[in-house]
Amino acid sequence: xxxxxxxxxxxxxxxxxxxxxxxxxxxxxxxxxxxxxxxxxxxxxxxxxxxxxxxxxxxxxxxxxxxxxxxxxxxxxxxxxxxxxxxxxxxxxxxxxxxxxxxxxxxxxxxxxxxxxxxxxxxxxxxxxxxxxxxxxxxxxxxxx
Amino acid sequence: xxxxxxxxxxxxxxxxxxxxxxxxxxxxxxxxxxxxxxxxxxxxxxxxxxxxxxxxxxxxxxxxxxxxxxxxxxxxxxxxxxxxxxxxxxxxxxxxxxxxxxxxxxxxxxxxxxxxxxxxxxxxxxxxxxxxxxxxxxxxxxxxx
Numbered sequence: 001x002x003x004x005x006x007x008x009x010x011x012x013x014x015x016x017x018x019x020x021x022x023x024x025x026x027x028x029x030x031x032x033x034x035x036x037x038x039x040x041x042x043x044x045x046x047x048x049x050x051x052x053x054x055x056x057x058x059x060x061x062x063x064x065x066x067x068x069x070x071x072x073x074x075x076x077x078x079x080x081x082x083x084x085x086x087x088x089x090x091x092x093x094x095x096x097x098x099x100x101x102x103x104x105x106x107x108x109x110x111x112x113x114x115x116x117x118x119x120x121x122x123x124x125x126x127x128x129x130x131x132x133x134x135x136x137x138x139x140x141x142x143x144x145x
Numbered sequence: 146x147x148x149x150x151x152x153x154x155x156x157x158x159x160x161x162x163x164x165x166x167x168x169x170x171x172x173x174x175x176x177x178x179x180x181x182x183x184x185x186x187x188x189x190x191x192x193x194x195x196x197x198x199x200x201x202x203x204x205x206x207x208x209x210x211x212x213x214x215x216x217x218x219x220x221x222x223x224x225x226x227x228x229x230x231x232x233x234x235x236x237x238x239x240x241x242x243x244x245x246x247x248x249x250x251x252x253x254x255x256x257x258x259x260x261x262x263x264x265x266x267x268x269x270x271x272x273x274x275x276x277x278x279x280x281x282x283x284x285x286x287x288x289x290x
Contacts, residue, residue, distance in 0.1 A: 046211065046222075047208050048211050048223075055204060055205075059200060063193040063200060066192065070191065077191075078191055079228045079229075080226070080228075081225070081228065082226070083224045083226065084222055084224075085251070085252075088222075104230060105230035107226075107228060107230070109252050
């Protein structure tokens, strides 16, 4: 597989782990619990460019991370979005939002005061999400494909 | 089915048509070709709250609309997002973006100068997307479920 992570994603994130199809990253913004999933397939910019099996696996992985981030972070709402206006490599933001977070109720992307993690804090955050990845089992939708 | 469209979505959009699971709406913002898909299921706020079959059908429908809006509008990028900070009823934005549109490269939601459609223009836009709905056939993923 000749997948290579986009340079901007590389620069803005920490590596957390790998699911079947997705690399899971932590956005280096401490204001919000913010993961990014990137399918490890080169040359894909849009969700509909994944083949039908990849679409299901990728969606399962995004929904799995979203469900469990919602639980472990006690989020009021999850924001799940594939935008890609700045980074053409297909990636999906999975962000835990709170009614009293710094940007609520606006989306996070235009928030002006993003603060990077301190060294210790990013490790704690990575460990929480890595635990989810370790516990991931491919679901029944995958088994059918 | 006791589905009822959220009042704010009702107010901000035009009805385009129905897919198997989704009601398809046109956002009344003429700056961007902007559809919203709402699964016709009551009490669901998060993608992961759909059951596994609904997740696949809903994703198929979102990706179908995204793929064909990309084609008919000649978009440079599609933005696909389920946010729901203001409207808790699960809905997904599918927006055709251009490198010279009014908000590029920012997401559209915080754009300050949203302009409603004129009467004739909204009808033209609805007709384009309704054509996609008329042509929709449930794909192979659905047949397997």
